[in-house]
Amino acid sequence: MKTSEFDQRFDDGDSILDNLDLSQARRQRLELKRVNVDFPLWMVEQLDREASRMGVTRQSIIKMWLAERLDGQPHPADSTLLQAGEA
Secondary structure, eight states: OOHHHHHHHHHTTOOOGGGOOGGGOOOTTOOOOOOOOOOOHHHHHHHHHHHHHHTSOHHHHHHHHHHHHHTTSOOTTTOOOSOTTOO
16 A cells, blocks of 8 residues: 555545554553552552542552653653753
8 A cells, every 4th residue: 555545544534553563563652661669658548548539549640640740841861951961
């Protein structure tokens, strides 16, 4: 299939998934890395209460809150703010 035909199908709203090899597809910068964090008991209890109130897991609320806090911050891989010799 030519690129122009593929683009036209996409633009027309037709499904293009049958024309893609998704076996090697990766979501950039969304790879998972497991980390361990120790929280004081009072913090875990408050996280659990808030997670329960929102109907999500403790892990989900931690991820949501961290994402909200980090939103808009430069990603280290994208940033040239830290140059050699600067701290």
